[in-house]
Amino acid sequence: xxxxxxxxxxxxxxxxxxLLVLITLFDALLSGxxxxxxxxxxxxxxxxxxxxxxxYGILSIIRKELRTWVAILGIFLNALFALFHxxxxxxxx
Numbered sequence: 001x002x003x004x005x006x007x008x009x010x011x012x013x014x015x016x017x018x019l020l021v022l023i024t025l026f027d028a029l030l031s032g033x034x035x036x037x038x039x040x041x042x043x044x045x046x047x048x049x050x051x052x053x054x055x056y057g058i059l060s061i062i063r064k065e066l067r068t069w070v071a072i073l074g075i076f077l078n079a080l081f082a083l084f085h086x087x088x089x090x091x092x093x
Contacts, residue, residue: 005060006067009074012053016081019045039089047089050082 003011023030023045030038057075061068 004065004067004070005056005063006065006071006074009053009056009060009071009078012049012056013074013077013081016046016049016053016078019049020085035092039092042085042089046085047082050078050085053078054082 023042030041033041054075057071057078060071060074065071
């Protein structure tokens with residue numbers, strides 16, 4: 001079964017949330033790292049999947065796939081998640 005790009009966008013959001021939960025659970029292990037390393041890990045694991053999810057949603061709308069509301073929802077959720085964590089990373093420490 002081939003997933004359309006809007007569904008892949010939602011999957012990217014769910015994956016980002018799961019990574020956030022895992023980072024929160026294993027936060028004690030990350031405390032020994034430098035702040036730059038923590039920021040890079042957060043950027044790669046939290047912001048990058050959100051950007052990919054936004055790209056999937058935009059491509060779904062451009063390709064005029066069915067269920068455009070899924071693509072719009074994916075764009076909205078991924079953009080909010082990525083921007084929030086980008087601001088947290090930029091203002092932290």
